[in-house]
Amino acid sequence: MPMIIALDGPAASGKGTLARRLAAHYGLPHLDTGLLYRATALALIEAGEAPDDETRAVAAARGLALTDFDEAKLRTRETGQAASIVAAIPGVRAALLETQRAFAARPGGAVLDGRDIGTVICPGAQAKIFVTASPETRAGRRALELAGRGGGADYAGILRDIRERDARDSGRASAPLLAAADAVRLDTTHLDVEAAFQAALEIVEARRSRV
Numbered sequence: 001m002p003m004i005i006a007l008d009g010p011a012a013s014g015k016g017t018l019a020r021r022l023a024a025h026y027g028l029p030h031l032d033t034g035l036l037y038r039a040t041a042l043a044l045i046e047a048g049e050a051p052d053d054e055t056r057a058v059a060a061a062r063g064l065a066l067t068d069f070d071e072a073k074l075r076t077r078e079t080g081q082a083a084s085i086v087a088a089i090p091g092v093r094a095a096l097l098e099t100q101r102a103f104a105a106r107p108g109g110a111v112l113d114g115r116d117i118g119t120v121i122c123p124g125a126q127a128k129i130f131v132t133a134s135p136e137t138r139a140g141r142r143a144l145e146l147a148g149r150g151g152g153a154d155y156a157g158i159l160r161d162i163r164e165r166d167a168r169d170s171g172r173a174s175a176p177l178l179a180a181a182d183a184v185r186l187d188t189t190h191l192d193v194e195a196a197f198q199a200a201l202e203i204v205e206a207r208r209s210r211v
Contacts, residue, residue, distance in 0.1 A: 003028065003109035004124070005204055006117035009131035010166050010177060011080065012138035012145075014188040014196055018131060019113035021197045022204060026111070031103045033114035033121070034083065036096050038074040039064055041082035051082040054089050061086075061095035077146060077161065084165045087115070088172040097121070115169055118180035127207040129200055130179035133189045135162050 005022055009015040016032055023030035043060040044051050051057065073079065086092055093116075100121045104110050112121065118128035133141075139159035147153035169177040179185060184203045188196045 002105075002107065003126050003208070004104050004122050005109070005111040006122050006125040006128045006180075006183075007111070007113040007131055007200075008115055008117050008119070008128070008177070008179065008183065009113075010115075010133075010138065010169065011162055012142040013131040013133045014141070014191075014193075015113045015129075015131040017193060018129070018186075018196060018200045019111050021193075022200060023111040025201065026109075026204075028109050028111050029103070029106055030111045031100065031113075033096075033100055033112055033117065035069055035071070035074055036061070036064060036099065037083040037087040037092070038079050039069055040092060040096075041086045042073055042079050044086070045079065045082055051085040052089070054091055057086050057089050058091040058095055061092045064096070064099070072149065075145070075149065077158065081161055081165070084168050088168060088174065090174040093174050115177045116175035118183050119178065120175045123180070127204040128180050128183035129203055130183040130185045131200075132185060132187050135159060135166065137189045138162055 003026065007015040007019045019030055019032065040057060040061045041051050044053065044057060049056045100112065104112055104122050118125055136159065139155055139162050142158050142162065143153040143155045186196070186199055186203065191199065
């Protein structure tokens, strides 16, 4: 039986790192679904269009492929903020829905991380983890990440962005950020990468043993 592992959570909670580690551990393909929304947002930015232009945003989402993403451009603070606006557009989410589900349906399974994997994209996933951390911890992580790539590391601004994004992601009408009823919460505020991975691995193994 294919194994699908779904990780959801807010920005910079650590879900992406955990998803990549779990995918490598189990030999499964991994999809960071947030990159789809970032790529849609970047297409609009580069075309000089507003991220809340629904018609153009939906067209950009439909034109995406899962390859050839320039992660350096996709991981910028500007793109992240625009992606949160784009992700609130129901038409964009609908356009990307089947792309994500098709990835999850690969033989053997897959690991996906995002905001609505366990609730909308893969509600039947065998293992669901909702990864959290305090806004302050997440802002610190994002500042270090951006500084490591040579970008600006304005902690106060990043913290403000994260709080605004949390409110937007949780309050949107289409597929809001929330934990699936059967997801296990994992707070990484006081965990380093290795400790968080071991905790996530234990959650997945516990779920696998029930199948």
